[in-house]
Amino acid sequence: MFGEPVAHLWVWGVLLLLWCASVSAADVVPWPCPQRCDCSPETQEVNCSRKYLTAVPEGFAADTKRLDLSSNRLKTLSRRQFSGLSKLQELDLSNNVLSMMEVEAFQGLQSLRMLKIRSNRLKIIPVGVFTGLSNLRSLDLSENEILVFLDYTFRDMASLQQLNAGENDLVFISQRAFVGLQGLQELNVDRSNLTSVPSEALSQLGGLVKLRLRRLTISALPNNAFRRLHQLRSLKILHWPSLDTVGSNSLLGLNLTTLAITNCNLSAVPYAAMRHLIYLRYLDLSYNPITTILSNQLGDLLRLQELHLVGGGLLRIEPAAFRGLPHFRLLNVSSNRLTTLEESAFHSVGNLQILRLDRNPLACDCRLLWVARRRLRLDFDGRQPVCAAPERARGRRISDFSEGELPVVFTCRQAYIPDRRPQEVLAEEGTTALFDCKAEGYPLPSITWLSTQQTMLTSMGRIRVLANGSLEVRYAQVQDSGTYMCLATNAAGNDSIFVKLQVQGFPRNRTAPYYPEGGWSTTPYPPSTNTSAQVTNPYPFDAKTLVIATTMGFLSFLSSVAICFVFMFFWSQSKGQIKHTATIDFVPRSSMGGGGDGDTGRFTMKLI
Numbered sequence: 001m002f003g004e005p006v007a008h009l010w011v012w013g014v015l016l017l018l019w020c021a022s023v024s025a026a027d028v029v030p031w032p033c034p035q036r037c038d039c040s041p042e043t044q045e046v047n048c049s050r051k052y053l054t055a056v057p058e059g060f061a062a063d064t065k066r067l068d069l070s071s072n073r074l075k076t077l078s079r080r081q082f083s084g085l086s087k088l089q090e091l092d093l094s095n096n097v098l099s100m101m102e103v104e105a106f107q108g109l110q111s112l113r114m115l116k117i118r119s120n121r122l123k124i125i126p127v128g129v130f131t132g133l134s135n136l137r138s139l140d141l142s143e144n145e146i147l148v149f150l151d152y153t154f155r156d157m158a159s160l161q162q163l164n165a166g167e168n169d170l171v172f173i174s175q176r177a178f179v180g181l182q183g184l185q186e187l188n189v190d191r192s193n194l195t196s197v198p199s200e201a202l203s204q205l206g207g208l209v210k211l212r213l214r215r216l217t218i219s220a221l222p223n224n225a226f227r228r229l230h231q232l233r234s235l236k237i238l239h240w241p242s243l244d245t246v247g248s249n250s251l252l253g254l255n256l257t258t259l260a261i262t263n264c265n266l267s268a269v270p271y272a273a274m275r276h277l278i279y280l281r282y283l284d285l286s287y288n289p290i291t292t293i294l295s296n297q298l299g300d301l302l303r304l305q306e307l308h309l310v311g312g313g314l315l316r317i318e319p320a321a322f323r324g325l326p327h328f329r330l331l332n333v334s335s336n337r338l339t340t341l342e343e344s345a346f347h348s349v350g351n352l353q354i355l356r357l358d359r360n361p362l363a364c365d366c367r368l369l370w371v372a373r374r375r376l377r378l379d380f381d382g383r384q385p386v387c388a389a390p391e392r393a394r395g396r397r398i399s400d401f402s403e404g405e406l407p408v409v410f411t412c413r414q415a416y417i418p419d420r421r422p423q424e425v426l427a428e429e430g431t432t433a434l435f436d437c438k439a440e441g442y443p444l445p446s447i448t449w450l451s452t453q454q455t456m457l458t459s460m461g462r463i464r465v466l467a468n469g470s471l472e473v474r475y476a477q478v479q480d481s482g483t484y485m486c487l488a489t490n491a492a493g494n495d496s497i498f499v500k501l502q503v504q505g506f507p508r509n510r511t512a513p514y515y516p517e518g519g520w521s522t523t524p525y526p527p528s529t530n531t532s533a534q535v536t537n538p539y540p541f542d543a544k545t546l547v548i549a550t551t552m553g554f555l556s557f558l559s560s561v562a563i564c565f566v567f568m569f570f571w572s573q574s575k576g577q578i579k580h581t582a583t584i585d586f587v588p589r590s591s592m593g594g595g596g597d598g599d600t601g602r603f604t605m606k607l608i
């Protein structure tokens with residue numbers, strides 16, 4: 001009878017003991033947690049986010065590793081505010097109203113690796129605020145109202161790798177502001193009121209690998225803007241709406257693999273500035289008003305793999321634009337005004353893998369046949385190019401055409417000039433001659449005229465090509481006589497006609513000035529001068545020339561007289577000790593021995 005209750009008591013006793021033990025264990029190692037904060041001893045985290053705190057609370061465990069004080073109402077940080085938290089690795093002070101941080105505010109946080117002070121009201125960062133943060137890797141100062149970075153602000157942060165200084169009102173970065181940041185690899189400056197690239201300050205960042213400068217109001221990248229950034233591999237210049245000038249030496253000293261200059265005001269690809277970037281693999285020039293990619297200008301970028309030029313107003317990619325780029329695999333020219341993209345633009349289309357050609361007014365003719373043929377192999381990134389012309393293909397996606405349709409739809413009609421009547425003009429000197437040249441074909445042929453010397457004529461000058469393809473010879477000269485060629489060219493072929501001009505000169509005589517130039521020069525012929533006007537001019541020189549000539553003559557006369565007087569003065573001074581010979585030493589030009597032989601380098605002359 002006794003055995004059972006005893007056994008029960010024994011069991012209860014053990015349970016009680018166990019409970020006591022567990023309670024006392026919790027009492028022995030309590031993990032202090034400040035009021036209103038959520039603490040998690042296992043992860044050594046303290047979360048005081050969104051607790052309406054107006055001051056940094058007290059009573060943290062000494063081994064706290066992460067502390068979240070974000071989204072509170074903290075106004076100031078005083079000196080050694082976090083002393084004692086020597087194990088703290090991450091501190092988040094974002095979304096407060098901090099306007100003041102005292103010097104040495106973070107002193108003692110020698111283990112801190114990440115510090116976020118994003119979205120506060122800091123206007124100034126006193127030098128010395130960040131002392132003691134010798135292990136900090138990442139610092140976020142974005143979305144404050146900081147106006148300047150003073151000299152030595154980041155002096156003691158040799159381990160810092162990432163600095164985000166974006167979304168501030170920075171007007172000035174002092175030349176020595178970044179001294180000490182030799183470990184910095186990544187710098188972001190997003191939106192600031194800087195008016196020039198802080199080249200001198202940046203040049204302290206010898207270890208920088210990535211630099212992003214976004215939303216600045218700078219209009220030019222000056223030469224040597226990024227000097228001494230030898231490790232920089234990625235440069236992103238984004239949303240500089242007034243940037244229209246990239247100096248041809250602005251990227252000098254850089255060895256980039258990634259370059260983006262997007263949403264700026266560049267009207268041409270900055271070929272010269274990029275020429276030395278032979279390791280460049282990724283180039284993005286999207287959202288700039290660039291209209292053309294020129295022939296043979298990117299060939300130095302040997303390793304280029306990707307070009308993005310989206311939303312840029314591109315009208316034309318010239319043949320051989322990507323010549324010399326064997327690794328070129330991605331072209332992204334979505335949302336431009338391209339009517340075509342010829343195979344001849346590429347080094348080899350065999351390497352092209354991804355092509356974004358959508359949102360362009362494409363003419364689906366023989367020039368795009370290569371795209372149509374590769375439509376199943378090429379990756380259009382999910383955006384099929386759509387035909388805008390010709391009529392029968394309008395609105396259709398390139399991949400929708402069957403194999404049998406390709407040779408029917410993707411065709412061209414060779415350029416040809418229907419009116420082949422001989423054009424021979426006999427013109428009097430000084431009059432205007434006009435020759436017509438109209439061509440047909442699909443796509444519409446372009447017209448060029450060649451001069452009698454086979455040079456290409458332009459739309460400028462005395463002899464010019466008009467917008468409608470006609471050739472106009474104004475103030476015809478005798479030497480304009482000869483045969484001119486009109487060449488009509490399109491993707492399918494070319495056609496040409498020849499026209500003849502015979503210019504009759506006026507009978508001349510030797511006293512009449514001959515008007516020599518004017519032949520093939522592209523400068524406009526001066527219309528105000530004409531032969532008869534020059535004949536009637538009674539004087540061979542105009543008044544201005546006469547005045548200049550007279551003045552010059554008078555001046556040279558004066559100077560001769562002056563020299564004479566000076567000579568006489570010196571001569572009179574040396575009276576009494578006159579030498580009658582003068583010996584002049586000289587080093588002969590071809591002398592090899594250094595003038596050891598006195599006779600060859602000396603002559604004597606007799607003074608009278």
Ligand SMILES: *[C@@H]1O[C@H](CO)[C@@H](O)[C@H](O)[C@H]1NC(C)=O
Nearest residue numbers: 045047048049050066067068
């Ligand atoms: C702290 O708590 C907030 C919610 O109150 C949460 O959004 C935040 O992620 C937490 N912070 C950390 C570091 O876990």
Ligand SMILES: *[C@@H]1O[C@H](CO)[C@@H](O)[C@H](O)[C@H]1NC(C)=O
Nearest residue numbers: 147168169170171192193217
């Ligand atoms: C910086 O620029 C912004 C927008 O242009 C302007 O609102 C702000 O007042 C400027 N800040 C300073 C300090 O100039």
Ligand SMILES: *[C@@H]1O[C@H](CO)[C@@H](O)[C@H](O)[C@H]1NC(C)=O
Nearest residue numbers: 240241242243244265266267
């Ligand atoms: C961009 O350049 C054009 C002329 O090239 C100029 O008219 C325009 O004002 C510029 N835009 C900006 C934002 O500077």
Ligand SMILES: *[C@@H]1O[C@H](CO)[C@@H](O)[C@H](O)[C@H]1NC(C)=O
Nearest residue numbers: 230231233254255256257279
């Ligand atoms: C340029 O960068 C490439 C790629 O990072 C590297 O292989 C090359 O050695 C660098 N050249 C120089 C001169 O620094």
Ligand SMILES: *[C@@H]1O[C@H](CO)[C@@H](O)[C@H](O)[C@H]1NC(C)=O
Nearest residue numbers: 286308310332334354356381
């Ligand atoms: C082409 O550019 C657009 C716009 O920048 C981008 O959204 C798209 O991802 C790019 N496509 C590829 C394949 O990179």
Ligand SMILES: *[C@@H]1O[C@H](CO)[C@@H](O)[C@H](O)[C@H]1NC(C)=O
Nearest residue numbers: 434436437438466468469470
């Ligand atoms: C071309 O334009 C010129 C001047 O505008 C005109 O005189 C000429 O007749 C035109 N030629 C043709 C073929 O339309």
Ligand SMILES: *[C@@H]1O[C@H](CO)[C@@H](O)[C@H](O)[C@H]1NC(C)=O
Nearest residue numbers: 487488489490492493494495
């Ligand atoms: C015109 O076409 C012929 C053959 O069709 C070709 O030999 C010639 O080079 C072409 N000329 C030009 C300027 O394209």
Ligand SMILES: *[C@@H]1O[C@H](CO)[C@@H](O)[C@H](O)[C@H]1NC(C)=O
Nearest residue numbers: 507508509510511512535536
């Ligand atoms: C040459 O021109 C002058 C007027 O400039 C004229 O008087 C003279 O007769 C001309 N001589 C000949 C040979 O035409």
Ligand SMILES: *[C@@H]1O[C@H](CO)[C@@H](O)[C@H](O)[C@H]1NC(C)=O
Nearest residue numbers: 527528529530531532533536
């Ligand atoms: C050429 O000179 C004559 C006489 O001086 C003048 O009447 C005529 O307007 C001039 N012609 C031109 C095209 O200047």
